[in-house]
Amino acid sequence: MSELRFDDVTVRYGTARRPFTAVDGVSLTVPAGQVVGLVGESGSGKSTLARAAVGLAPVHSGQILLDGEPVPRRGRVRPLQMVFQDPFSSLDPRMTIGESIAEPMPPGPSRAERKREVQRLLSLVHLDPVMAGALPGRLSGGQRQRAALARALAGQPKVVIADEITSALDVSIQGAVLNLVRELQRELGLSILFISHNLAVVRYVASHVAVMYQGQIVEQGPVSEVLVAPRHDYTRELLAAVPGSRPSPQAHPAATARSSS
Amino acid sequence: MARRWMRVLRTPLGLTTGVLVAAVVVLAIVAPILWGDRADAVDTDNILTGPSAEHWAGTDGLGRDIFFRSLVASRLSLELALVATVLGVVVGLLLGTAPLLVGRRLGRLVTAGVNIAVAFPGLLLALFFAVVFGVGATGAVLAIGLAGAPSFARLVQTLVAGVASLDYVSAARVAGVGRVRILLRHVLPNIAEPLVVNATLAAGGALLAFAGLSFLGLGVQQPSYDWGRLLFEGIGTIYVNPMAAFAPGLAVLIAGLAFNLFGESVAKGLGVTTVGGVPVLPANDAKRSGAGEDEHSTADAARPSPSDLVLDVQDLRVSFPGADGPIRPVRGVTFSVRHGEALGVVGESGSGKSLTALAVAQLIEEPGHVDAARLDFRGEDLREGPRAHRHLLGTSMAMVFQDPMTSFNPTRRMGGQLAEVAVHHQGMTRKQALARAVDRLRAVRVPDPEKRATQYPHEFSGGMRQRAMIGMGVMGNPSLIIADEPTTALDVTVQQQVLDLLQSIRDEDDVALVLISHDVTVVGEVCDRVLVMYAGRIVEDLPADQLDGGARHPYTRALVAAVPDMHTDLEQPLAVVPGRPVDPADVPVGCAFAARCPLADDHCRAVDPPLAPVGDGISVACWHAGEPLGLDEETGELMEAETV
Ligand SMILES: Nc1ncnc2c1ncn2[C@@H]1O[C@H](COP(=O)(O)OP(=O)(O)OP(=O)(O)O)[C@@H](O)[C@H]1O
Ligand code: SF4
Ligand SMILES: [Mg+2]
Numbered sequence: 014m015s016e017l018r019f020d021d022v023t024v025r026y027g028t029a030r031r032p033f034t035a036v037d038g039v040s041l042t043v044p045a046g047q048v049v050g051l052v053g054e055s056g057s058g059k060s061t062l063a064r065a066a067v068g069l070a071p072v073h074s075g076q077i078l079l080d081g082e083p084v085p086r087r088g089r090v091r092p093l094q095m096v097f098q099d100p101f102s103s104l105d106p107r108m109t110i111g112e113s114i115a116e117p118m119p120p121g122p123s124r125a126e127r128k129r130e131v132q133r134l135l136s137l138v139h140l141d142p143v144m145a146g147a148l149p150g151r152l153s154g155g156q157r158q159r160a161a162l163a164r165a166l167a168g169q170p171k172v173v174i175a176d177e178i179t180s181a182l183d184v185s186i187q188g189a190v191l192n193l194v195r196e197l198q199r200e201l202g203l204s205i206l207f208i209s210h211n212l213a214v215v216r217y218v219a220s221h222v223a224v225m226y227q228g229q230i231v232e233q234g235p236v237s238e239v240l241v242a243p244r245h246d247y248t249r250e251l252l253a254a255v256p257g258s259r260p261s262p263q264a265h266p267a268a269t270a271r272s273s274s
Numbered sequence: 275m276a277r278r279w280m281r282v283l284r285t286p287l288g289l290t291t292g293v294l295v296a297a298v299v300v301l302a303i304v305a306p307i308l309w310g311d312r313a314d315a316v317d318t319d320n321i322l323t324g325p326s327a328e329h330w331a332g333t334d335g336l337g338r339d340i341f342f343r344s345l346v347a348s349r350l351s352l353e354l355a356l357v358a359t360v361l362g363v364v365v366g367l368l369l370g371t372a373p374l375l376v377g378r379r380l381g382r383l384v385t386a387g388v389n390i391a392v393a394f395p396g397l398l399l400a401l402f403f404a405v406v407f408g409v410g411a412t413g414a415v416l417a418i419g420l421a422g423a424p425s426f427a428r429l430v431q432t433l434v435a436g437v438a439s440l441d442y443v444s445a446a447r448v449a450g451v452g453r454v455r456i457l458l459r460h461v462l463p464n465i466a467e468p469l470v471v472n473a474t475l476a477a478g479g480a481l482l483a484f485a486g487l488s489f490l491g492l493g494v495q496q497p498s499y500d501w502g503r504l505l506f507e508g509i510g511t512i513y514v515n516p517m518a519a520f521a522p523g524l525a526v527l528i529a530g531l532a533f534n535l536f537g538e539s540v541a542k543g544l545g546v547t548t549v550g551g552v553p554v555l556p557a558n559d560a561k562r563s564g565a566g567e568d569e570h571s572t573a574d575a576a577r578p579s580p581s582d583l584v585l586d587v588q589d590l591r592v593s594f595p596g597a598d599g600p601i602r603p604v605r606g607v608t609f610s611v612r613h614g615e616a617l618g619v620v621g622e623s624g625s626g627k628s629l630t631a632l633a634v635a636q637l638i639e640e641p642g643h644v645d646a647a648r649l650d651f652r653g654e655d656l657r658e659g660p661r662a663h664r665h666l667l668g669t670s671m672a673m674v675f676q677d678p679m680t681s682f683n684p685t686r687r688m689g690g691q692l693a694e695v696a697v698h699h700q701g702m703t704r705k706q707a708l709a710r711a712v713d714r715l716r717a718v719r720v721p722d723p724e725k726r727a728t729q730y731p732h733e734f735s736g737g738m739r740q741r742a743m744i745g746m747g748v749m750g751n752p753s754l755i756i757a758d759e760p761t762t763a764l765d766v767t768v769q770q771q772v773l774d775l776l777q778s779i780r781d782e783d784d785v786a787l788v789l790i791s792h793d794v795t796v797v798g799e800v801c802d803r804v805l806v807m808y809a810g811r812i813v814e815d816l817p818a819d820q821l822d823g824g825a826r827h828p829y830t831r832a833l834v835a836a837v838p839d840m841h842t843d844l845e846q847p848l849a850v851v852p853g854r855p856v857d858p859a860d861v862p863v864g865c866a867f868a869a870r871c872p873l874a875d876d877h878c879r880a881v882d883p884p885l886a887p888v889g890d891g892i893s894v895a896c897w898h899a900g901e902p903l904g905l906d907e908e909t910g911e912l913m914e915a916e917t918v
Contacts, residue, residue: 054767054768056735064444067447067448068447068448069444069447087450088450089450090450091448091449091450093448094448094449095444095445095448097441097444097445098441099441102440102441102442103440103441103442103444103445104442104445105442105446105459105460105463105464106464107463107464108459108460113442116446116449116451117448117449117450117451153854153855154623156854161445164445164449168449168450183622183623183792184622184792184793184794184833184836184837185622185832185833185836185851186622186836186850186851187836187837187848188835188836188837188838188847188848188849188850188910189836189848189850189851189910191848192847192848192850192909192910195847212840213837213838213839213840213842214838216838216840216844217838217842217844217848240840250767251767252840253770254767254769254770255840
């Protein structure tokens with residue numbers, strides 16, 4: 014279990030003459046073994062913040078710390094792993110699932126050990142271990158996203174960043190992936206930064222939530238407080254925009270399936 | 275992969291040119307061995323003779339047989355062309371992948387250099403290099419190779435940039451994979467196909483270019499000879515013996531064309547992934563099989579369409595030719611939309627939602643085939659084809675797509691693009707149309723519409739572009755708006771604005787809306803009625819307010835229970851639909867959902883349930899509609915509830 018801390022992080026794009034500040038002095042902590050939801054409109058800097066943490070975006074100023082130490086951005090050992098939004102572009106179409114999953118594994122173990130590890134990870138994300146030999150083209154979106162999760166776990170990360178991992182998925186498989194995230198977090202004690210634009214999804218998986226607006230964090234705290242008594246206008250707007258929140262929801266939707274059991 | 279290449283060889287052009295290329299290569303290998311001596315044999319008795327039984331293409335100044343010389347020359351011609359191609363490809367690869375390897379700043383320099391080099395005509399470069407490297411085969415190889423390099427470098431750059439921006443490359447970087455390894459493992463294999471195709475094309479080009487250089491005397495020198503050289507010698511005696519020039523000329527032409535056309539057909543074959551070389555299924559074939567399955571559809575087709583319907587669709591089918599028989603993604607869909615009604619269509623990816631919409635809007639292209647017992651829009655039969663109703667469709671039916679970026683021309687101003695609709699369909703003048711465009715942009719609440727109308731699509735944010743798209747739809751006076759996932763690419767607050775906008779357009783002008791979405795909650799909130807699609811059929815047709823609790827079909831109920839909302843019980847897993855969607859090329863007999871359905875029994879697996887009304891305004895296609903379901907507390911899988 015590790016703690017990920019963003020300390021006054023600023024990320025700038027563009028040229029020196031026309032700089033564009035995508036992330037503006039963000040301080041945010043993902044406590045050890047907790048899931049922190051990060052919400053906000055597109056373009057508010059959520060993905061940029063995530064990409065900065067894993068070294069895919071340049072940090073202009075500030076620090077990103079893992080247990081108090083700067084996150085290593087070079088070398089084979091990467092304690093921070095990321096799962097991407099689109100499962101159809103995040104797996105190399107020409108590599109088998111097994112090869113993709115083995116890629117972030119730290120060097121050392123033998124072939125046979127790696128193979129065993131791949132199998133273990135596949136069963137961990139509820140995929141049939143024989144999938145190791147399949148190309149991604151044969152997998153459905155939900156299966157691919159699970160494979161992508163397995164790949165992230167293969168790097169033995171201390172913290173996982175999940176960037177909109179369900180928004181490209183069909184609703185019918187979204188549920189399965191969310192169930193899996195909760196299960197993995199509970200079983201492995203992972204710290205997760207869970208980025209989403211869907212408040213209902215964040216409410217379901219996260220214990221804390223941070224609201225980002227125009228590059229800044231405008232509100233953060235436990236889910237039970239922020240979503241029940243939002244203080245910032247933008248948070249209120251977000252809450253009002255959750256689909257299904259408008260007509261007062263009398264019945265519990267899951268009850269449709271459960272009521273009669 | 276191998277299958278796709280085989281498919282190329284199955285097209286007539288692919289096969290012919292493939293065989294031709296193989297023949298040329300075999301010839302180049304065996305000709306010098308078999309006929310080398312005969313080609314070099316000097317026969318002083320037969321100098322510069324015309325074609326004869328002994329020398330089919332006559333002889334040259336030393337009495338050597340031109341026919342055999344042409345055959346033997348294939349070795350050197352091909353060798354040189356290939357070496358030049360390889361040189362061009364290698365240099366092109368080095369330059370093209372440089373931006374990825376050496377970092378951003380240096381990469382930009384290389385890119386700029388390549389862009390300048392590409393601007394020079396290839397032949398000019400070749401001539402320039404030929405002069406620099408001196409006359410002779412080596413010089414010509416360098417010249418042709420280097421002249422081809424810039425365009426190859428550009429191609430590689432474009433391809434690499436496309437792949438390098440994909441998430442799997444990012445994922446590899448996050449995993450700590452080095453740049454060279456990323457290039458070798460992730461990038462090159464994924465751009466190999468177009469590279470090979472273009473290299474084949476380049477080889478054909480090099481062959482011709484070489485012949486040209488040798489013909490000009492800048493290439494191969496005596497005593498070696500390639501086709502160009504023979505051509506050069508033959509032209510001198512063309513009045514004595516035309517065959518002397520004709521034979522090598524023909525050889526160049528055949529070999530060059532073989533490589534070029536083979537490259538083209540491979541490019542074409544690999545580009546088309548879904549259809550391949552299978553003949554398009556004949557139209558009446560599809561009709562026959564369509565009518566055979568549902569007798570009732572023809573029976574009530576004679577019923578006059580009620581005037582309050584905007585859209586009346588019966589037994590709509592869409593099929594595509596596939597490798598193993600026709601693919602039927604939409605298999606008999608029947609629904610109607612009343613004036614001002616909002617109809618939602620939900621279902622998982624691939625269930626046929628978009629194709630249904632496209633079929634209604636007459637936007638399915640060949641080789642797709644649309645078939646329906648009835649397809650009436652505002653009382654007009656659309657089955658007569660899009661041309662007959664272009665005007666009606668252009669002004670009265672508006673389509674809004676998921677990705678508005680691809681629906682606009684990036685090089686033209688927004689105002690002009692909107693105005694075009696009115697100029698075309700309503701016969702407005704350009705000025706009137708522009709004014710209308712600004713007015714419509716205002717109507718869809720684009721701020722500062724006068725200024726926005728002069729901007730380009732990329733200057734609009736995603737939400738604004740989507741509004742402009744809707745604005746384009748309401749340039750006319752539509753009575754139906756079909757919106758296919760209009761908010762999926764947008765974030766929640768913007769999504770809400772777009773949905774509100776659609777709602778207000780509906781209220782003001784009594785416009786009907788068909789809203790396609792995979793998000794049940796969105797559809798439930800916006801629409802009056804919801805169609806649930808599964809595997810190309812409608813499995814449930816119900817009032818939106820029945821979604822929560824009233825749905826009868828196991829699939830609908832699972833869909834609803836799979837989405838968390840602000841009241842979801844945090845202790846319970848979300849519902850999961852196990853298994854995979856149905857492949858439209860391989861639809862099972864019986865109920866298509868049976869493999870994933872907790873209530874399925876043998877009857878379900880044998881007989882497909884028809885869509886039938888069950889009361890409460892609900893129609894459902896299920897043998898066990900509304901039977902109780904339970905939820906596995908561990909996995910979230912739905913199961914048959916234990917009945918007492
Ligand atoms: N040109 C085509 N040739 C062959 N099959 C096609 C073609 N276009 C679509 N299909 C198939 O038809 C099926 C239905 O496609 P459609 O686009 O209607 O699905 P959808 O319900 O809109 O899915 P999504 O939610 O992903 O948009 C899919 O299985 C698809 O692969
Ligand atoms: S017909 Fe049978 S298999 Fe199909 S949905 Fe109903 S219960 Fe399930
Ligand atoms: Mg679609």
